[in-house]
Each structure stands twice: as C-alpha cells, then as structure tokens.
Amino acid sequence: MTESRNRINLPAATVIVWLATLVGLAGSTMLAMAHIVFGPSPLIIASLWTVRCLTLAAMWLLPASRTQKIAGTGLILLSLLLDIALKAPVLGTVEYGDWFVAAALDLSGLYGGYFTTWGLLLPLLSLTGWFIVRGRSLAGWLTGLASGLGMGFVALALTASAGMSLSTFTLITMARYILPALLAGLADALVRRRSAVQE
Numbered sequence: 001m002t003e004s005r006n007r008i009n010l011p012a013a014t015v016i017v018w019l020a021t022l023v024g025l026a027g028s029t030m031l032a033m034a035h036i037v038f039g040p041s042p043l044i045i046a047s048l049w050t051v052r053c054l055t056l057a058a059m060w061l062l063p064a065s066r067t068q069k070i071a072g073t074g075l076i077l078l079s080l081l082l083d084i085a086l087k088a089p090v091l092g093t094v095e096y097g098d099w100f101v102a103a104a105l106d107l108s109g110l111y112g113g114y115f116t117t118w119g120l121l122l123p124l125l126s127l128t129g130w131f132i133v134r135g136r137s138l139a140g141w142l143t144g145l146a147s148g149l150g151m152g153f154v155a156l157a158l159t160a161s162a163g164m165s166l167s168t169f170t171l172i173t174m175a176r177y178i179l180p181a182l183l184a185g186l187a188d189a190l191v192r193r194r195s196a197v198q199e
Helices: 002-038 042-061 066-091 099-105 112-134 138-159 166-198
Strands: none
Touching: 002 042, 002 099, 002 166, 042 066, 066 099, 066 112, 099 112, 099 138, 112 138, 112 166, 138 166
C-alpha cells in the first residue's frame, strides 16, 4: 500500500513544482520589468522576492536527496543574488530587470559585452541548480545546457527587436528555462529507454 501511494504522490508533487515554477517565472519576470518601468518600489521588491522564495520552496517537494535540494536551490539563489550584485557597480543602482533589457540603462554604451555575457551565463547557473535537484544524467546535462545557451542567443536577438510586448518578453524568458529543462528530461528518458532495450 505504501509503495503504491508513493507512486501516486511523486507525479503529483512534480506537477505542483512545475506549476509553481511556471507561475514563479512569469511573476518574477513581470515584477522585474515593473521595477525597470516604474522604478524602485518596496511593494514590487517584496512581491518579487516572495514569488522567488515560494518557487524555490516548492522545489523541496521533488523526489531528491537533501544534499541535492540544498545544492540545487543554493545555486539558483546564488544566481539571483549575482544578478543584483553584478549589475549594481555598472548601473550604480540595484536593478532586477533582465540583463538584455537593463543594458539599455547603460548610457555610456561601454558595457554591452558585460551585459550580454552575464545575461547568457546566469540563467545557465540557474539551470545547473535545477539539473542537480532533478538528478540529470550526462546526456541531460549536455542537452539542457546547450539548449539553454541557444535559447539565450534567441532571447538576445528578440529583445533587440523593436515593438516587443511585455507578454512576448515574459514568454521568451520562461522559454529560456522551461525548454532546456524539458529537453534535458527528454534526453534522459531516451537514454534510459535505449539502455532498457539493450538489456
């Protein structure tokens, strides 16, 4: 009975985490953009960190070891803190907006490469944390990180286009995390299926 119950609960927990992640990514992206558009606001900042913390907390529902959860969520939290710490010296203020969008705030134009580099790398650090929690194999790691980097370049190109709406930008930002996570899971599933066939 216990074994059957665990089999039912694990997929449910995974669904809850995915839903929390989707809502968290959407909410975090829109609140970060609101921080750029409307300027510093205690309400926006408090809401942003509440969403982020709840999303990280939901990951503890996943079937992983305590060490994996600490390491994975720790890396994701580190990427969020670095996102702030690395922008502040250049912009002279705390900014939560996307790196590619925040680059427009650099009126000197001297830090274009700086914003592009960190805008590509920090999401990969967050994905690394997710892959640790999910216990991905080598195939999943390679597929996930490669597709994550590719989606970063796609986001960079689309962000530079004129007339992009907030909804479109939110979807692009979510895709930078969701698609690599899904592709990494698919790669792992294919490897497991191939191994099962060979056995």
